[in-house]
Amino acid sequence: MITSEPVGEWFWEPAPLVGPAGGGVLRAVGLLSGLADVLVACGLVTGEGAGWVVLVDRGAVGEPLFARRGVPPGEALVAAAGRADAVGLLPERLLNVGLELAGEWREAGAVRRAERLFTLRVEVWGEGAVLVALSAYADAWLTVDLRGRPQREVGEENAPRLAAALERISGVTGAPVDPGDPTRYARPAADGFADQGETGPEYDDAWGTFEVPARWRRLMKRLPGGPGDGDYESTTGQAVRYARVRCGERVLGFLWASDDGAAGYEPRNAAGAAAFEAGVPWLARLRSARLRGVRAPEALEELLGAAAEGRGGGSVLEPVVYGAVSLDALEELSGRS
Incomplete structure (x- = not known):
């Protein structure tokens, strides 16, 4: 990882x-x-x-x-x-x-x-x-x-x-x-x-305990205004649907949403700093949807539609939607791929 x-x-x-x-x-x-x-x-x-x-x-x-x-x-x-x-x-x-x-x-x-x-x-x-x-x-x-x-x-x-x-x-x-x-x-x-x-390792799950929260804080520091009440919930215990964010042939991260009202972006660590840079505009678009009262699953669909029409700008959101059994599974994918 x-x-x-x-x-x-x-x-x-x-x-x-x-x-x-x-x-x-x-x-x-x-x-x-x-x-x-x-x-x-x-x-x-x-x-x-x-x-x-x-x-x-x-x-x-x-x-x-x-x-x-x-x-x-x-x-x-x-x-x-x-x-x-x-x-x-x-x-x-x-x-x-x-x-x-x-x-x-x-x-x-x-x-x-x-x-x-x-x-x-x-x-x-x-x-x-x-x-x-x-x-x-x-x-x-x-x-x-x-x-x-x-x-x-x-x-x-x-x-x-x-x-x-x-x-x-x-x-x-x-x-x-x-x-x-x-x-x-x-x-x-x-x-x-x-x-x-x-x-034995110092922690049973250092990835989930330290790395995932550190990535979230790093993204929030880049987002204008930092975390706020206008954002979707950042965690969920349910399955998630996600689409890949890429630049050219390189996957930079994963934009996701769940049925219980959570949504976010997971940077693909293997892509380096570009993964975090790419996440900021997508998180800003999710925030905009949340402030307009759009539910998380529909916000993901809305962004997929905008990308298909060429209105994504910068990095590209692939039109294919995948499923993960949990957010934890997607977070692990973002660290392994």
């Missing part, structure tokens, strides 16, 4: 990158690109993704001196680093460069993909200190999935590649790996994750 928050993180502290001649930003991006190549060589990521370069004064972190986000890896990221380098990585300043990377894992003989399987970042203090961080966003490396179900074969098939990457990053950085603190989902270790088959 794919998460919107890290399942685990690992850290390294390489030698300083800042010298008297400057160029610290470009060297940081060079290190970042080299580490991304390690992940590619280990078969964890595809090399596709988006990066960022942010330079701040530590006394005013909310007002960046330079910021570029959504930058493709490669020449565009190097160019952004060059412009940040011209601003200057001086003492009392902090540089953050990183990449969100698409990646793949193997499950039941099939190759699965997520648009953000890992994030990799390099932080550099103007005085010279460096921190490298790697974050993972799936449970493919675990012997127990995020719902507490054993998946030893999945973990054993994928974990060696993660272990190899962690070891190679230590070699490139010249620093030992420091596993991050235990998360709600797993306990990171120097070679990947601790074997949950021996100790």
Whole structure:
């Protein structure tokens, strides 16, 4: 299953990158690109993704001196680093460069993909200190999935590649790996994750307990006005009907409704940030229908009709309606597909 928050993180502290001649930003991006190549060589990521370069004064972190986000890896990221380098990585300043990377894992003989399987970042203090961080966003490396179900074969098939990457990053950085603190989902270790088959997961259903509510809060923060009385109920114990929201051939999420008056949108985590961006206008349209007194099932039909007439705008709502035995089942689909 794919998460919107890290399942685990690992850290390294390489030698300083800042010298008297400057160029610290470009060297940081060079290190970042080299580490991304390690992940590619280990078969964890595809090399596709988006990066960022942010330079701040530590006394005013909310007002960046330079910021570029959504930058493709490669020449565009190097160019952004060059412009940040011209601003200057001086003492009392902090540089953050990183990449969100698409990646793949193997499950039941099939190759699965997520648009953000890992994030990799390099932080550099103007005085010279460096921190490298790697974050993972799936449970493919675990012997127990995020719902507490054993998946030893999945973990054993994928974990060696993660272990190899962690070891190679230590070699490139010249620093030992420091596993991050235990998360709600797993306990990171120097070679990947601790074997949950021996100790059992921290929570029986971390997915339902933490991930699903976190996704809802993330969507509500993006929706103008946040959650309100004008919205349909966001949970139901009944079966749901849903349609897929997509952009091109990629499914971004699922718009759903139930007969007891609930309706909402479930982002497809494998699609990354685009899944959350696509959900906002559809949730706004549901809110508009609710304020007009339209029942939830009819609101879904209304939006399907608007999409068929080409009035959906942006992402597309497929005209095919599916059924799920429960909202919980649809939420799990949104994390697995």
